[in-house]
Amino acid sequence: MRKNIIITGASSGLGEGMAKAFAKRGRNLGLCARRLDRLEVLKADLLQINPDIIVHTQALDVNNHDAVFRVFNQFRKDFGVVDRVFVNAGIGKGGAIGAGHFKENKETFLTNAVSALAQCEAAVEIFRAQNHGHLVTISSVGAVRGFPGLMNVYAASKAALSSLSEGLQIELLHTPIQVSTIHPGFIRTPMNEEAKSLPFAVNIETGCNAIVNAIEKEIKNAYVPFWPWALLHYLLRIAPLNILRKLS
Template identity: 65%
Template sequence: MIRKNILITGASSGLGRGMAIEFAKMGRNLALCARRVERLEELKTELLRINPDITVLIKPLDVDDHDQVFEVFKAFKTEMGEIDRIIVNAGMGKGASIGTGYFYANKQTAITNFVSALAQCEAAMEIFRAQNAGHLVTISSISAFRGARRAMNVYAATKAGLTSLSEGLRVDVLGTPIKVSTVHPGFIRSEINEKVKKVPFIVDTETGCKAMVKAIEKEGGNSYVPVWPWAFMRFVMKVAPLSWLKKMS
């Protein structure tokens, strides 16, 4: 099945922008939203240059404004007629070690990456249940499998929560025309980690986004990208001692 009309949140930069470019090459219509409208305008121009035969709709959206999430998703649905796939991608990586005076940064990450992801899932599923069709994709992280320290502590916890939420939703719609997939990217260079210098197995944005789109198109329950080394490393991470995890994060 070809999912022709695709909605992506957090599309103005990083992985969201990269996925939009790959889907444009494939001839898919795109509904893109993010806080930075000027970047969306630039991306729309680029996408139509890549493929002038597609439709590209853009709208401003701060996913932490939960009422606005529902409004924007419904507006895209009205304009497109039907939405075939919604990618819950918007997220952030602020934070510091718990107890070091950065509660509000950690709180912001917790809200954006989990509560606001829940709002997006709710809005998406309302559309899909009404259509009795659709593909919900949540962008988690390889860090969802184990706890992490320092700035990654809350981030990893939110991604574990998102993975669990997505699996529960997958169970809920099992046997229906609605599909739910969770993508667990490994280390992909983007704005969220551009200041981090030494990262093992990191790939550039284009390589990472091509792997993500390939996994999304397969519509499996869980995917780990790029496949090498993360499909293997997830098993290692599950049994690794805490001393090993400390060196990783």
């Protein structure tokens, strides 16, 4: 059993939801995010859910890459061993390319791709030293194709993360270090609460339970919730460009 778990971006959204799901399963949690006050509130909630677990919190902006290594190693000292790390922190700012959104688009790509690399580096460094561990990257169904408008850079950043994760799966094949990539479909979170249309969207509890169930099986690539995304991602891969344009 993967007992000691690190989750980045844990103060809201999928990170918060996964923390609650794992607390119910009796896992110890190392939670990090920019908003330490939110993490402390979450810690209290988790200990109410399960008073027998250990919860550590650390303030972390994943765009501070030196801090990523420092915080992960502090969690390793706190727990003695780290069994699983979630590369979860991400944002969805931005807009159409060439329409004055470069600052926001750059921040999205930096956070979702470059800072995800920093998290993978820090986690796998710990796992190599331990000679075991489970790296989980939270990508997106949107990673399977390019999308126009405000989805463009977000999808591209998640595609970079999916490719990085697959490379690690190949590199670490037949070792005690496992790598899983989760591609969520539409799950209602604070990041997308203003979106007008989210087909097949589920609430955060349903979405996080689907993610955690896939992770516990240590599936290499999971599209969740299984219905309809396990099928739809195949259709997205072959959809003509004019269809993808209508989806934006």
